[in-house]
Amino acid sequence: MIYTDHAATTPLDTRVFEAMKPYFQEQYFNPSALYSQAQKIRKEIEKARSQVATLLDADPNEIIFTSGGTEADNLAIKGMAYALKVKGKHLITSQIEHHAVLSSFKFLESQGFEVTYLPVDHTFRVSVDDFRRAIRPDTILASVMMANNETGTIQPIQELASIARSKEVYFHTDAVQAITSCKISVRELGVDALSISGHKIYGPKGSGALYLKKDTPIVSWITGGDQERGYRGGTESVPNLIGLGEASKILQSERADRESHGKVLRKKFMEQLKHHHLDFQVHEHPTYQLSHIVNIGFREVESESLLMHLMLRGVLASLGAACNSSSVEPSYVLEAGNVDRAYIKGSVRFSFGREISEEDVVWIANEVKEILELIGKVDF
Numbered sequence: 380m381i382y383t384d385h386a387a388t389t390p391l392d393t394r395v396f397e398a399m400k401p402y403f404q405e406q407y408f409n410p411s412a413l414y415s416q417a418q419k420i421r422k423e424i425e426k427a428r429s430q431v432a433t434l435l436d437a438d439p440n441e442i443i444f445t446s447g448g449t450e451a452d453n454l455a456i457k458g459m460a461y462a463l464k465v466k467g468k469h470l471i472t473s474q475i476e477h478h479a480v481l482s483s484f485k486f487l488e489s490q491g492f493e494v495t496y497l498p499v500d501h502t503f504r505v506s507v508d509d510f511r512r513a514i515r516p517d518t519i520l521a522s523v524m525m526a527n528n529e530t531g532t533i534q535p536i537q538e539l540a541s542i543a544r545s546k547e548v549y550f551h552t553d554a555v556q557a558i559t560s561c562k563i564s565v566r567e568l569g570v571d572a573l574s575i576s577g578h579k580i581y582g583p584k585g586s587g588a589l590y591l592k593k594d595t596p597i598v599s600w601i602t603g604g605d606q607e608r609g610y611r612g613g614t615e616s617v618p619n620l621i622g623l624g625e626a627s628k629i630l631q632s633e634r635a636d637r638e639s640h641g642k643v644l645r646k647k648f649m650e651q652l653k654h655h656h657l658d659f660q661v662h663e664h665p666t667y668q669l670s671h672i673v674n675i676g677f678r679e680v681e682s683e684s685l686l687m688h689l690m691l692r693g694v695l696a697s698l699g700a701a702c703n704s705s706s707v708e709p710s711y712v713l714e715a716g717n718v719d720r721a722y723i724k725g726s727v728r729f730s731f732g733r734e735i736s737e738e739d740v741v742w743i744a745n746e747v748k749e750i751l752e753l754i755g756k757v758d759f
């Protein structure tokens with residue numbers, strides 16, 4: 380089997396698993412308890428928090444642990460919108476956000492907020508000018524993802540955040556995909572809030588974090604005890620937090636290698652597809668692009684059929700966002716990028732990881748060629 384769906388999730392790193400193990404059984408104490416056994420766990424949680432903070436160039440006090448990217452997005456968007464609503468009710472996001480972000484904005488619309496959804500160009504990038512023009516006197520918050528999970532396009536976050544700041548608009552970015560290979564410094568980016576998830580970086584599912592800049596107004600969404608300084612109540616999922624810390628530490632030291640490995644695979648894969656004279660187009664940005672996500676539209680092919688045949692040959696890929704796989708609707712991300720209908724139907728996302736070799740992608744390209752010959756073209 381060759382797994383090429385790393386944008387959906389990644390396998391747990393063995394080192395991360397080893398670091399988590401003691402916290403399932405021996406170290407079961409509630410970190411909020413006062414006895415020393417519990418305090419020792421508290422210390423380990425704070426170490427994990429520092430590891431995440433170091434990865435993002437943040438202060439540990441600015442990291443809030445969550446149950447994943449979805450919760451971090453919800454907390455940031457709903458929490459900041461509610462905290463700021465006395466100043467205005469206008470919000471800005473893009474048309475190609477992950478469902479975790481889009482559905483948070485949809486919810487806010489149902490609560491009387493007004494949302495502008497910025498379009499993207501054919502490289503799936505939002506325009507900085509569009510963003511500037513969208514800001515109104517009553518705009519309170521904007522959220523634009525750092526890199527898209529279907530196409531891998533990287534957005535001009537530093538510029539957007541700087542415009543937002545000059546207009547006193549708070550700025551959040553979903554960096555769940557970007558963090559897998561981009562070097563991220565929240566200070567350099569100038570954002571107020573940024574979400575990450577553990578299971579996209581070889582950490583545990585159900586782990587994530589929100590960077591929230593010091594003194595940023597936010598209303599907490601999950602209330603309970605004063606865990607996470609009151610921003611997120613509930614007894615900590617200790618193994619997951621430890622796992623996220625360890626995954627962050629490993630990512631920090633291996634990020635550059637993962638990025639360059641992704642570039643090699645991408646280049647090789649393209650070369651092979653061209654070598655086989657396949658009729659396809661790549662949905663990407665020529666420069667601002669995550670290397671490990673390769674979204675390809677094959678002309679007049681049914682992508683479901685291609686994916687099924689790939690699966691039978693042991694290659695696991697996807698249509699785009701994992702949560703969309705059950706629907707046969709064309710991807711809203713590709714539609715927003717105005718992808719030609721002849722290619723949109725036959726679009727497949729391969730997302731490579733560190734376990735994939737050059738031989739693997741050569742083999743996959745060859746399988747694709749054979750499958751396309753087999754299934755032929757569909758009638759439109």
Ligand SMILES: *Cc1c(COP(=O)(O)O)cnc(C)c1O
Binds near residue numbers: 479527579587
């Ligand atoms: C996976 C993903 C999420 C959701 O993260 P979970 O930890 O699975 O909740 C959010 N945004 C993007 C861009 C993602 O790729």
